[in-house]
Amino acid sequence: MYCDRCGEPAAEGDPAGDHAGCRAAREMEPPRYCAHCRRRMVVQVTPLGWTARCAEHGALQSAP
Template identity: 50%
Template sequence: MTVGPTCGHCGQALTEPHPRCEQMLAMEPPRFCTECGRRMKVQVTPRDWAATCVEHGTLLG
């Protein structure tokens, strides 16, 4: 498991900027938990989205 802040789009460590990932996150929900790097369960509806990490809970968009 990755320790430290991770990218919500690709799940890699944030040791440098991820400009493409930032663009993608502006249009879609995160796929990875930014705290632990785990893959999240993502549910998208016509109005919003929810992304759930088993350790850190749910983000709503």
Template identity: 55%
Template sequence: MSNVMDMDERYNPFTGKRIVPGVDDVVPASAAMGLEPPRFCEQCGRRMIVQVSPDGWWAKCSRHGVIDSARLEYR
């Protein structure tokens, strides 16, 4: 595989499986409703450290850093 192809790969943040175009990607019902934080990095598929609090959550990938619920609300 080339490095360009590796950069285009995406992973399901709830299952960690690589997303393949044209193949159904199952998302847990609680995640689809916005009740579950991501558990896997979308860029590399690695399991993340996740902390949930009453006012949100944050998740940290050892390679790609931290994302949090407050940043995602503005998308």
């Protein structure tokens, strides 16, 4: 599994070792990387939310 914000392996973490910065940023930002395959996703942000699409694993979207 990979971090959906920075794309690094989830077990490694950021310099602090826990992806705390990534989790904090993800409260306001859409994911940028697929957590399954680490591919960069196509992200579209609208006033109503966001969608993110991985070529291999499909689409995600923000909660309504």
